[in-house]
Amino acid sequence: NAGVTQTPKFQVLKTGQSMTLQCAQDMNHNSMYWYRQDPGMGLRLIYYSASEGTTDKGEVPNGYNVSRLNKREFSLRLESAAPSQTSVYFCASRLHLIESFSGNTIYFGEGSWLTVV
Amino acid sequence: GQQLNQSPQSMFIQEGEDVSMNCTSSSIFNTWLWYKQEPGEGPVLLIALYKAGELTSNGRLTAQFGITRKDSFLNISASIPSDVGIYFCAGQVKTSYDKVIFGPGTSLSVIP
Numbered sequence: 194n195a196g197v198t199q200t201p202k203f204q205v206l207k208t209g210q211s212m213t214l215q216c217a218q219d220m221n222h223n224s225m226y227w228y229r230q231d232p233g234m235g236l237r238l239i240y241y242s243a244s245e246g247t248t249d250k251g252e253v254p255n256g257y258n259v260s261r262l263n264k265r266e267f268s269l270r271l272e273s274a275a276p277s278q279t280s281v282y283f284c285a286s287r288l289h290l291i292e293s294f295s296g297n298t299i300y301f302g303e304g305s306w307l308t309v310v
Numbered sequence: 311g312q313q314l315n316q317s318p319q320s321m322f323i324q325e326g327e328d329v330s331m332n333c334t335s336s337s338i339f340n341t342w343l344w345y346k347q348e349p350g351e352g353p354v355l356l357i358a359l360y361k362a363g364e365l366t367s368n369g370r371l372t373a374q375f376g377i378t379r380k381d382s383f384l385n386i387s388a389s390i391p392s393d394v395g396i397y398f399c400a401g402q403v404k405t406s407y408d409k410v411i412f413g414p415g416t417s418l419s420v421i422p
Contacts (some may be wrong), residue, residue: 238412248409285352303351
């Protein structure tokens with residue numbers, strides 16, 4: 194049972210390069226999320242997707258694009274990487290049931306460490 | 311936009327002491343979640359709160375959903391070394407059901 198799988202785990206990019214972070218979940222969850230984590234900033238929401246075919250901006254969407262390819266997969270793309278995008282990126286998913294502990298639990302991937310030089 | 315504030319930013323306590331931390335916002339949330347993150351891992355859900363005034367426990371952890379719906383509190387009783395980590399509050403935005411934002415976290419260190 195893999196849960197939430199994201200790749201790559203580590204990546205170094207040069208300023209201006211592009212890359213896509215891949216994420217897949219095998220729990221049949223409806224909602225998927227991309228967060229970035231920086232020291233002292235907590236987890237900041239980049240984009241989220243309530244269901245296949247829908248995406249919405251989070252708190253810090255600038256410089257990113259996402260695709261909800263199907264119910265399982267939610268990718269994050271950096272079109273022109275900048276040093277300010279150096280961070281740890283977490284993909285997450287949630288079943289999305291009202292007032293249910295299991296339905297509200299957000300399951301996180303292991304994180305992707307991205308460095309932009 | 312919505313923003314969550316957590317206090318204290320960090321805590322250093324002796325094993326056996328009780329811990330209190332809180333989370334506040336200028337916006338109303340309809341769900342409050344408390345997560346714990348250990349080094350190198352993703353956050354793990356500890357407690358979920360759905361109604362104003364609700365008090366929920368999970369072992370030695372107790373959390374409350376503030377009456378104003380703009381704050382929440384987490385207490386840990388009789389701390390032990392494995393309580394070490396970063397504790398995040400997270401809120402589900404009232405106007406957007408799927409949007410979940412996190413606070414900056416409270417770092418807890420327990421001295422044996």
